Amino acid sequence: MLYVIYRGWMLGASEYQKLVTAISQAGACIQTSSVDYLATHYLPNWDHLIKDLTPETHFYHTDGDLKIELEKLGWDRFFVKDYVKSLKTSMGSIISHPSEIDLIIAEMHKFRGTIEGGICVRRVEDFIPTSEQRYFVIDGKVFGSDANEPIPEIALDCATRIKSRFFSIDTIDRQDGVKRIVEIGDGQVSGLVGWTTERFVEICHSFN
Incomplete structure (x- = not known):
């Protein structure tokens, strides 16, 4: 086969x-498989498995009154995306007031063409942008872009909770020194951020 x-x-x-x-x-x-693909490709399918490792997230249908729902959260800032992607053009993905939610959804439709699944609203944490790192997991084993660097404990922990065969983990450092997970993705469609093609091909030989 x-x-x-x-x-x-x-x-x-x-x-x-x-x-x-x-x-x-x-x-x-x-x-x-299709099941494994969606298990890591859609945020609601993995968020509940690592709630203590990633920013607080709430999920909504696009036809609900999102302004009222965001007001209930009482946050200072909101990171808005659909089940898969965030808005990287125009006003971006972070809003400061619930009244801006309709505009950002309109912008998502305009620049993305569609909203996949539904709306995810994530709590904004004080991250250090330059500290983000991508890891790949194959059959429970975590790989980094540099074979000689140790894998952070949070990535190892995450790999034990998510059972999909092939996925990516993005970690980031918070200003208070705590490491967090900002994204999980299907390994097939995750970009080689910080990776060489040669290193990626090397780890793919780990498939059984």
């Missing part, structure tokens, strides 16, 4: 299932 690892653009749920089916019909098997 030929086993396949997909590397490409982020796919929606139906698109990914079509890919799995096409690969199967070609006589091969993709390493990441």
